[in-house]
Each structure stands twice: as structure tokens, then as C-alpha cells.
Amino acid sequence: MNPRRKKRLLAVTAIVFGVGAVIGLVLYALQENINLFYTPSELIEGKGPNKELPYIGQKLRIGGMVVPGSVVRDETSLEVSFKLIDTGPLVTIRYQGILPDLFREGQGIVAQGLLVEANVIEAFEVLAKHDEEYMPAEVAEAVKGIKHEKPKYNLGSDY
CATH class of the missing domain: 2.40.50.140 (Nucleic acid-binding proteins)
Structure with missing residues (x-):
């Protein structure tokens, strides 16, 4: 795998992980308000x-x-x-x-x-x-x- 593809894969993985973490934290915070x-x-x-x-x-x-x-x-x-x-x-x-x-x-x-x-x-x-x-x-x-x-x-x- 060339370095350019590795950077893209790493960036996509980081974005998916970050969005998942944000959604998880929002749901945890809203748990008390439900x-x-x-x-x-x-x-x-x-x-x-x-x-x-x-x-x-x-x-x-x-x-x-x-x-x-x-x-x-x-x-x-x-x-x-x-x-x-x-x-x-x-x-x-x-x-x-x-x-x-x-x-x-x-x-x-x-x-x-x-x-x-x-x-x-x-x-x-x-x-x-x-x-x-x-x-x-x-x-x-x-x-x-x-x-x-x-x-x-x-x-x-x-x-």
C-alpha cells in the first residue's frame, strides 16, 4: 500500500472513530434528560x-x-x-x-x-x-x- 492510501485510510478511520465517539458522548449526556x-x-x-x-x-x-x-x-x-x-x-x-x-x-x-x-x-x-x-x-x-x-x-x- 502506498503512503498516500495509508494517509487516506488513517484519516477516514480517525473521522469514523471521532464521529462514533461524539455520538456516544451525546447519547450518554442525554440519558439523564430522557x-x-x-x-x-x-x-x-x-x-x-x-x-x-x-x-x-x-x-x-x-x-x-x-x-x-x-x-x-x-x-x-x-x-x-x-x-x-x-x-x-x-x-x-x-x-x-x-x-x-x-x-x-x-x-x-x-x-x-x-x-x-x-x-x-x-x-x-x-x-x-x-x-x-x-x-x-x-x-x-x-x-x-x-x-x-x-x-x-x-x-x-x-x-
């Missing part, structure tokens, strides 16, 4: 054909309906906890902050946070749907056919 979407049933029972469960400390998104009567607010702080349901088990969401204006019991929401126990998520973001017809496609597919009653508020005779 948020998998779960429903409460998938979180407890496992996702996919292999029924893979998320690990404690995993960053994830979860969507479902807020269970009526499950919202508990701390009197001294902005901490709120509530339960989510789809077709099966309940999952507890704990959130520190101000909830969206559209948040209410019986409402479909998506929460993003860390799994701290098998059925408890420490959320850092809670999103509520915009109107009665809108629901993220993933949530709509998971909760298809479920009917939740809207909470009945007793406002008393003064109103």
Missing part, C-alpha cells in the same frame, strides 16, 4: 411486554386522573399531595409549589418528577389539561373508557 411516560398501572405493574418497572430515583412523567377527595394541602407550606388513577392502582404524587389554575379533583394531569418509592413520585412539575376535550395522546389512550364524577362542592346557603 423522561419515560407512565400511567399509574404501568408504574405499579410494569411497562411493555417484559413488564419492566422503573427504578427508585428514576426521572419520569406520569399521567392520570386526580382522585376526588385525595388532595391534601399542608397548612404551613406549599406542599400538596394527591393520588392519581387510570384503570388500576393508585399512585401518590407529592408536589412542592403552586399548582396550575386548572388543577382540580377529577381532572386529568401530567406530573414530572422522581420516583421515591414504588408508588410515590416527588414531582417538580404538574401540568393540567386545558379544557374538557384536550388530553395528551398517551393519557387518553391509557384512560380510555374511564368515567370520573366531578367533585360536588357544598357552598352552603350563603352563596
